[in-house]
Amino acid sequence: MQFIYDFEEGRRTDKALLGGKGANLAEMTHLGLPVPPGFTITTECCMTYLKEETFFDTQLKKQILEAIQRLEEKTNKSFTSRESLLLVSVRSGAKFSMPGMMDTILNLGLNDQRVRGFTRTTSLAFAYDCYRRLLQMYGDVVFGIPKEEFYELLEKKEQALGKPADSFFLNEQEELIALYKQQFIAHQRVFPQDPFEQLFEATKAVFRSWNNQRAKVYRELNHIPYHLGTAVNIQSMVFGNSGNQSGTGVVFTRNPATGEHVLFGEFLLNAQGEDVVAGIRTPEPIADLKEKLPTAYADFVHYAQVLEDHYKDMQDIEFTIENGQLYILQTRDGKRTAKAALTIALDLVTEGVITKETALTRISPEMIDQLIHPIFDEQAIKEARLIATGLPASPGAATGVVVFTADAAKEFHNTGKKVILVRQETSPEDIEGMVVSEAIVTSRGGMTSHAAVVARGMGTCCITGCEALTVDEQNKQVKCGELVLTEGDILSVDGTSGNLFLNEIPTVIAENNDDLQRLLAWADEVAELRVRANAETVLDLTTAMDFGATGIGLARTEHMFFGAERVLEMRRLILADSDQEAQDALDRLVTFQQEDFYQMYQTVQDKPMVIRLLDPPMHEFLPHEPNEIRQLARKLGKSPLVVEEQIRRLQETNPMLGHRGCRLGITTPAIYQMQVCAIFTSIFRLLDEGQTIVPEIMIPLIAEEEELLHVKQFLIETIDALFEEAGIEPISYEIGTMIELPRACLIADDLAQEADFFSFGTNDLTQMTYGFSRDDIGKFINSYTEKKIMKSDPFQHLDQKGVGALIRIAVEKARQTKPGMLIGVCGEVGGDPESIAFFAEIGVDYVSCSPFRIPAARLAVAQAALANKKVPIPVTQ
Numbered sequence: 001m002q003f004i005y006d007f008e009e010g011r012r013t014d015k016a017l018l019g020g021k022g023a024n025l026a027e028m029t030h031l032g033l034p035v036p037p038g039f040t041i042t043t044e045c046c047m048t049y050l051k052e053e054t055f056f057d058t059q060l061k062k063q064i065l066e067a068i069q070r071l072e073e074k075t076n077k078s079f080t081s082r083e084s085l086l087l088v089s090v091r092s093g094a095k096f097s098m099p100g101m102m103d104t105i106l107n108l109g110l111n112d113q114r115v116r117g118f119t120r121t122t123s124l125a126f127a128y129d130c131y132r133r134l135l136q137m138y139g140d141v142v143f144g145i146p147k148e149e150f151y152e153l154l155e156k157k158e159q160a161l162g163k164p165a166d167s168f169f170l171n172e173q174e175e176l177i178a179l180y181k182q183q184f185i186a187h188q189r190v191f192p193q194d195p196f197e198q199l200f201e202a203t204k205a206v207f208r209s210w211n212n213q214r215a216k217v218y219r220e221l222n223h224i225p226y227h228l229g230t231a232v233n234i235q236s237m238v239f240g241n242s243g244n245q246s247g248t249g250v251v252f253t254r255n256p257a258t259g260e261h262v263l264f265g266e267f268l269l270n271a272q273g274e275d276v277v278a279g280i281r282t283p284e285p286i287a288d289l290k291e292k293l294p295t296a297y298a299d300f301v302h303y304a305q306v307l308e309d310h311y312k313d314m315q316d317i318e319f320t321i322e323n324g325q326l327y328i329l330q331t332r333d334g335k336r337t338a339k340a341a342l343t344i345a346l347d348l349v350t351e352g353v354i355t356k357e358t359a360l361t362r363i364s365p366e367m368i369d370q371l372i373h374p375i376f377d378e379q380a381i382k383e384a385r386l387i388a389t390g391l392p393a394s395p396g397a398a399t400g401v402v403v404f405t406a407d408a409a410k411e412f413h414n415t416g417k418k419v420i421l422v423r424q425e426t427s428p429e430d431i432e433g434m435v436v437s438e439a440i441v442t443s444r445g446g447m448t449s450h451a452a453v454v455a456r457g458m459g460t461c462c463i464t465g466c467e468a469l470t471v472d473e474q475n476k477q478v479k480c481g482e483l484v485l486t487e488g489d490i491l492s493v494d495g496t497s498g499n500l501f502l503n504e505i506p507t508v509i510a511e512n513n514d515d516l517q518r519l520l521a522w523a524d525e526v527a528e529l530r531v532r533a534n535a536e537t538v539l540d541l542t543t544a545m546d547f548g549a550t551g552i553g554l555a556r557t558e559h560m561f562f563g564a565e566r567v568l569e570m571r572r573l574i575l576a577d578s579d580q581e582a583q584d585a586l587d588r589l590v591t592f593q594q595e596d597f598y599q600m601y602q603t604v605q606d607k608p609m610v611i612r613l614l615d616p617p618m619h620e621f622l623p624h625e626p627n628e629i630r631q632l633a634r635k636l637g638k639s640p641l642v643v644e645e646q647i648r649r650l651q652e653t654n655p656m657l658g659h660r661g662c663r664l665g666i667t668t669p670a671i672y673q674m675q676v677c678a679i680f681t682s683i684f685r686l687l688d689e690g691q692t693i694v695p696e697i698m699i700p701l702i703a704e705e706e707e708l709l710h711v712k713q714f715l716i717e718t719i720d721a722l723f724e725e726a727g728i729e730p731i732s733y734e735i736g737t738m739i740e741l742p743r744a745c746l747i748a749d750d751l752a753q754e755a756d757f758f759s760f761g762t763n764d765l766t767q768m769t770y771g772f773s774r775d776d777i778g779k780f781i782n783s784y785t786e787k788k789i790m791k792s793d794p795f796q797h798l799d800q801k802g803v804g805a806l807i808r809i810a811v812e813k814a815r816q817t818k819p820g821m822l823i824g825v826c827g828e829v830g831g832d833p834e835s836i837a838f839f840a841e842i843g844v845d846y847v848s849c850s851p852f853r854i855p856a857a858r859l860a861v862a863q864a865a866l867a868n869k870k871v872p873i874p875v876t877q
């Protein structure tokens, strides 16, 4: 069994086995890029080791020893001698990139003896800098000794000697190392002098880091399965900290915040590894490298292009320069904001690098949400008090209360507050707090600092390097000039401009931008499913049309009864003592509704619109407070006691299972009659004005074929009479039904005989299938998902196994009866990408969702179509 692959052996397609980092190091080696040689221990070893520790000694060790020997030959260096030192990095790397979540150790192989040997070919300061870093990283990763303890020792020693560590004499360096080793002892640990022991223990620690808290949180957040494991990359070291002809940097081949086509990144001279991302020293923009190290810069520009051409996507590249010589240490598809993702995808199509179809797979539906989400109101911004400006690390607009720690962020968040996490800089330990924050602000760090990278990945608005701020995390305060803010104060963060404001600023929805329209137009070309909207107010209908809805899948008529005037008439109707009183109320309601439908049809123009007849139980329209009941009685000229009694009688034990939907239509046909009357009289006006309309009328909550027949019968009679009365040539219209009861799914073939169309009401269908009340599921769903009893809330993501099976049966049965019948899905899951993929698979005609979810749904239906056509969707690294 081969547990280890040299970089020469792997390819980019081996991500599952070698991890993303390992597979790409192999790919770059293959492409002939200057990658320091090394090898990768597979992800399978990680999982085997985590299950059975003895595997390491009995099987893996031997292959590691052999691989080191090969590395010694390749580099012409030795892992054990005191001359010509082979030092290595031990780097984690899972299939999906988890930046900073697991651990890396650099300069491994140094010990008290070898460091002296090292000084002979390098400088004293440099050799000991490497050794200190090793002790510190090893202590942290292998034994969990906090890094800060070592920083403190270093600082104290520097203070005592009154000079920086790079001016220490040999004996002073050794004293400091002795202190570091003492710190291990203080934790009942010993730093091993044997390079092999270091290597073995470091490898095991990287395996174990797959299980550390921040890796777990990150996996959960990004839906990365546990069973994948991490690979371990052992790579010969190159030294960016060996003088001013050396350095290290991180560069994106395009701007990851805006997508602009320029190299974007930072470097530090005389620095190693994490120095750039850690935000300890402020790095310089990559463009400045051109002057400082022109040859290395030119090489870098060249290789960056090679990598982008090869991967056909924006790359995030880590490099190190050792004495003027450039090395590439990592490449991956760069994480980017939604805006950048869109710009880059469109540009790559224009540049002829990728196809439109591929562009559609480069943006996730979640990213679309970020593109249409709020920005600050321009006018309000002008009046707001700007307190500081930092780097615009991740766009967006957010207001919240200031907190200074991840824990406080969680606490405030749990009490329902929106929080802004303000820190000097963030580190992977802060991840849980960052997740719950509306925005992140750091006083230090650049555009590629931890805060910036993580925030962009999450779509959270973020400002970094806001140097005007002095953040005192311990005393929970931040100073900005004269101004002192403490925990709980309110800030507004504009991640697009990098501006920080005092107090709340109102937000508005971002303009529906041209780039997005272009992408979504391509999406519509490949889509098989159509996207309609759930909307009934003119405002929502307009939004839906603007966002590209192909029609309205659900217009809920009950929403039209909630205005004060209307609800009174509705109440008059429900509580009527005489037919006359009922008729008066109906007459007034019909006038209201006529106007509503007139405006609605005018808004949607020639697009189809499904209007659902009244659905909720009557008592939802009635007051329950004694005060309100008394007022109502007075208005209706009735006795409060009588009204109270009537309301009491209308109350139901299980209203959701009660007297509602078509059941109301059957007991009180006058309501549905009034509704179709309003619909058709409004249509008469519109026909007169030259509009063409094919009305789609939907009857809710059907469980029996006879129910449908009965309601349909009196609706048709009413409609016929209306045409006759108006003396208008009848137009064709459709009467369909909502499928929202399990029984309806099972008899869908019979219902299809009578219905012109179907629309699955997945909210009720889920409620009725699970027996979960959709209004009360919040009380227990978290326990269910935490205890892994259910993966997610079935009202948000369709339960494909159960509810999905019912829908599948219903679609098949309906199509047997009526092959071309129009079938749609309305309900929350109609806008959920994961559920959309399922609906595409079973062949429904459209999904319908709330207006703001339409752009994302349009992309999701396109991606579903591409997946069906087997256009490979690249996995993000």
Ligand code: ADP
Pocket: 036, 088, 089, 090, 091, 092, 098, 099, 100, 101, 102, 103, 104, 106, 235, 236, 237, 238, 239, 240, 272, 273, 274, 318, 319, 320, 329, 330
């Ligand atoms: P992460 O996945 O957190 O980025 P890496 O494994 O990439 O961790 O390593 C952390 C840092 O160490 C990076 O800046 C990387 O460039 C640097 N590094 C890793 N291996 C080497 C090496 N062989 N020589 C020099 N620097 C290295």
Ligand code: MG
Pocket: 318, 330
């Ligand atoms: Mg890295």
Ligand code: MG
Pocket: 615, 700, 740, 761, 764
């Ligand atoms: Mg319903």
